[in-house]
Amino acid sequence: NMAQELKAQLMTGMTVADITEAGPAEIKEMHKQFLYYLIMHEMGHTLGLNHNMKSSQMLSMAELHNKEITRKQGLIGSVMDYPAINVSSDRSKQGNYYTTKAGPYDIWAIEYGYTPFAAGEEETALNKILSRSTDPQLTFGNDADDMRSPGGGIDPRVMINDMSNDMITYAEDRFKLVNTLLPKLKERYSKPGQSYHQLRQRYLMLQSQRAQMANAVSRYIGGVYVDRSFAGQNTTAKPFTPVSVETQKKALALLNK
Numbered sequence: 001n002m003a004q005e006l007k008a009q010l011m012t013g014m015t016v017a018d019i020t021e022a023g024p025a026e027i028k029e030m031h032k033q034f035l036y037y038l039i040m041h042e043m044g045h046t047l048g049l050n051h052n053m054k055s056s057q058m059l060s061m062a063e064l065h066n067k068e069i070t071r072k073q074g075l076i077g078s079v080m081d082y083p084a085i086n087v088s089s090d091r092s093k094q095g096n097y098y099t100t101k102a103g104p105y106d107i108w109a110i111e112y113g114y115t116p117f118a119a120g121e122e123e124t125a126l127n128k129i130l131s132r133s134t135d136p137q138l139t140f141g142n143d144a145d146d147m148r149s150p151g152g153g154i155d156p157r158v159m160i161n162d163m164s165n166d167m168i169t170y171a172e173d174r175f176k177l178v179n180t181l182l183p184k185l186k187e188r189y190s191k192p193g194q195s196y197h198q199l200r201q202r203y204l205m206l207q208s209q210r211a212q213m214a215n216a217v218s219r220y221i222g223g224v225y226v227d228r229s230f231a232g233q234n235t236t237a238k239p240f241t242p243v244s245v246e247t248q249k250k251a252l253a254l255l256n257k
Helices: 002-019 024-046 067-073 104-114 122-134 167-189 197-218 245-256
Strands: 224-226 240-242
Touching: 002 024, 002 167, 002 197, 104 122, 167 197, 167 245, 197 245
Parallel strands: none
Antiparallel strands: 224 240
């Protein structure tokens, strides 16, 4: 799954870079960030980390392309997510394409799993680490909760190919980007003496972006936010909170548009 998802995301980023004449240095940087993310994700598995498909909720739309933030704490809360490539439709404001740092959740989970404790101190120390689970940066939802298949979960925030804590706005931006790029593909990728394979490939990758965005947005319609805080923890969230009517209507309006 990871290979298929990453191919779709990277090809989209490369298509944007090609058509907007971003230049070889920008494409090289995109590749570099892609490899950082891929290697950290797989190393996370070797250390015992689950997928965390909720971690892309960490930043707001306004923060996604702010490199001062993303270079310090990462683009997403965990490298164990399957996020959408972070491409801006405003090329002058492009930030990081992929996260290049272990996220707050990753560091917290490794702290829990690998910190050595003196005899008799482990239970108290581990409970102290666990007590931080309500920190928004440590949010978690794995494959058992994710909504990539309809009916597979109920919390729309636990999803692949999404980004930011405002997925509806993010998707709208990606729809606009895809609509801008599609009419330019034929001229860019139809070359004398060559087959139409590359044109077809780029076209299908952009259409897959449209489908991924629509999938992620659709989950907010009828969705329920899940909170697994334990009794006594400091949280204002209820175990189950239906997505607001306003948000559901906003999601439906975008899909209709």
